[in-house]
Structures are given as C-alpha cells and as structure tokens.
Amino acid sequence: MFETLSALAEPNRLRIVELLRAGPQPVGEISQRLRLRQPQVSKHLQLLKEVGLVGVKPVAQQRVYQLRPEPFRKLHAWVEAYRGLWEARFDDLDVVIEDLKQKEKENARHDRRKK
Amino acid sequence: MTAEKSSADGTTLDLPSDREILITRTFNAPARIVFEAITRPEHVRRWWAPRTRGEMLACEVDLRVGGAWRYVMRTTNGMEVGFSGKFLELDAPTRIVQTEIFDPFPEAVSVVTVTLTETGEKTRLQSRILYPSKEVRDQVIATGMEHGMRESYLQLTDLVASLVR
Numbered sequence: 074m075f076e077t078l079s080a081l082a083e084p085n086r087l088r089i090v091e092l093l094r095a096g097p098q099p100v101g102e103i104s105q106r107l108r109l110r111q112p113q114v115s116k117h118l119q120l121l122k123e124v125g126l127v128g129v130k131p132v133a134q135q136r137v138y139q140l141r142p143e144p145f146r147k148l149h150a151w152v153e154a155y156r157g158l159w160e161a162r163f164d165d166l167d168v169v170i171e172d173l174k175q176k177e178k179e180n181a182r183h184d185r186r187k188k
Numbered sequence: 189m190t191a192e193k194s195s196a197d198g199t200t201l202d203l204p205s206d207r208e209i210l211i212t213r214t215f216n217a218p219a220r221i222v223f224e225a226i227t228r229p230e231h232v233r234r235w236w237a238p239r240t241r242g243e244m245l246a247c248e249v250d251l252r253v254g255g256a257w258r259y260v261m262r263t264t265n266g267m268e269v270g271f272s273g274k275f276l277e278l279d280a281p282t283r284i285v286q287t288e289i290f291d292p293f294p295e296a297v298s299v300v301t302v303t304l305t306e307t308g309e310k311t312r313l314q315s316r317i318l319y320p321s322k323e324v325r326d327q328v329i330a331t332g333m334e335h336g337m338r339e340s341y342l343q344l345t346d347l348v349a350s351l352v353r
Contacts (some may be wrong), residue, residue, distance in 0.1 A: 082206070086240070100281060152201060154201055156200075156201040156210075156211075157209050158212070158230050158238070159199050159201070159240065160198070160199040160213075161238035161240055161241055162236060162238050163199055163213045163215075163235075165234060165235035165238050166215070166225055166226070167215065168220060168234070169218075169225045169231050169234045169235050170215055170216070170221055170225050171217075173217070173221045173224060173225055173231070174217055174221060177221070187308060
C-alpha cells in the first residue's frame, strides 16, 4: 500500500502509468510520447517494477512494459473500506436526523395547540 | 483522489493533499438539525459506531471551546477503538474545529474541521482531517505519498477505478 502510493505520487511516474493504461509499451515509445529522456523513463520503470505496479515481457526484440492490476485492486479496496465506514456512519446518522426532524415537527404542532 | 457511490447522496472521500482526508456527504435537513445530531452525545451514540460495525462504549462531549470529547466503540470483531480531543472553534450551526487523537498514538494530534453548508432543504457536511506528520498519515490513512500534488491524486482515483472495473 505505502509503496504503491509513494510510487504513484511522483508526477512523471503517474504519467507513465496513465500512458500504460492504453496498453503495453516499450521504453522508447514511452519516452517519446511523454517527452522524457529514456534513462529517466528506465529509472521510473525500474521503480514501478520493484513495487509491482508494472511487469515486463519480451516481444520480438523489445522489452515491453505493462500494468499489473493487483496493487491497484488493493489500493481501491483500502479507499473503499475507509469510505465504507463513513458511509455506514452517515446512513445511521440519516435515521437520527429524521427522528430530530420529526420531533421538531411535533413540538411545533404542540406549541400551536398551546397558543 | 475521489471515491464515491453512484447514488446522489453517497459519501465521497478525497485526498486533497498528502496530509489530509476530506469526507463529504449531503443530508436532507437544515444545518441546525445536522449540527445537533453530530454534537450532542445522546445523538452521536446512535451513529458514530454504525450498527453494522459495532457498539458505542463511551461518548462524552463538552461542547465549548477548550472542552473535551471522547468516543469509544467496540467493533464486531471485539476491538476497542477510542478517539478523543478538544474543541478549538465552534460556530453553530456551520463550523466545528477540533483536535483528534487515536488512542494507540497519543502523540499524534490531528485537526478535524467540519463545515455544514445549507442549501434549500439540504445540508452538505464536509469533514477535513489534517494529519500532523508523514508517520501518522501513513499509519492512519495508509498513504506514503511524498510529494503528491492535487492533480496526481485526482487522476489516481480515475485510474484506480478504471483498473478495477
């Protein structure tokens, strides 16, 4: 989790990941499309590979980089779990709020009757 | 980074910077009622530990600037989770600023700013949690972003969502 987020926090690495969403690419293609120097791209790809975000496979004479879905699934699961806790709280809070609205209405009716 | 349910009144979670979490939800009630529901302990008891997740063991609120609050819940798997803090600013029914400490990390003080914005019959609640440091942020929200930029976070959500689909 920590590693996934750290790796993606670097803007150029995120751009590389964004680009790879379209499909696997060789390093030269990535460097050209993003207008980054090839050694720089290689360094980023190396790190992305270390944290498991991308995999590499040989195609013809080239090494092609592609995204691996597993870390993204984990990240999504974490965000969803935390959001889910708040969603559960707020669903219960809806019930409390409805009760308070009801009580306010009843009090208003009661006050009118008194007048 | 935003995650949300497709329903109109869903809860959204954003990470606007590397030290923050922003939670947003809209309620069908005027701000004064939402404010009451989130500040009076007899009401907080009924929702802070969601029925599906556990039960409330303690809920104390001294609602004044400098006053203390403390919530403890026992989760369905038997874990006790306690939070406490002090009120820094109170402006009923639109704004609450309070500190927040999670029991296992007493040194780590977060600041939570709750804003209620009333529009028509509805009120939007935003809770912005600012974590004190990289360490806490890592522990609590499990992010290790070093130099995250807003754009990166926003893109990240779409990215994550598209890859999971």
